[in-house]
Amino acid sequence: MSEMQKKEEFRTWLFLTAVLAPVLAVLVVSGYGFVVWISQIIGGPPGS
């Protein structure tokens, strides 16, 4: 049981740090980029 739990904890940690967190970071940044782009479509290019 304990070996199994240890393995599960490590896998969970690895999934979080190597997959979930980077994917979320990229999604947040690209989502932000899209929001800014859409706001530029509505409000015109920056500086105008």
Place this chain on the structure above:
Amino acid sequence: MRDFLRRYWRTLTRPSAYYSLGFLTIGGFVAGVLSWGAFNTAMEFTNTEQFCIACHEMRDNVYQEIQPTIHFTNRSGVRAKCSDCHVPKDWTHKMARKMQASKEVWGWIFGTISTREKFLAKRRELAEREWVRMRANDSLECRNCHEFGSMDFTRQSKRAAEAHSTSLQSGEKTCIDCHKGIAHRLPDMAKQ
């Protein structure tokens, strides 16, 4: 599957029994540094000329056109690459520009400008978009290198000095208003 998810959800929400707080924190920190570095490296790569001209649309049209211009070949060897003029340096606007590039990927997939003829037919629209952008940001990408305050009017031609000391100085005009078609050929401006 349900059981699998429930098991891992429990592991996720409970304090670790086998890994120290130190390992988890430092490990997470190191992974964060690595992934941010990788992110920026990838971002930098999309700013390289090599990346831009990987597609024939860019390589065969605009890249050929810039080569004889002063922004590519000149006596001092300083030169502008694609992203110097076409990608904002400010982080927010850079990300927005990178996302806009998804439209370019779309165009690439469907061959919007896949031939010279299609490109020529479309280039007025593409050029107008860049001109509107640069007029709005007061030709920011020009000014990243060309500084008004450092211009010596006495070393400019009479016509240039006259325009720069009046319209440009007052802010009534910006670089792109006069300097169109200097790095790539102008579109056919005759048709509307």
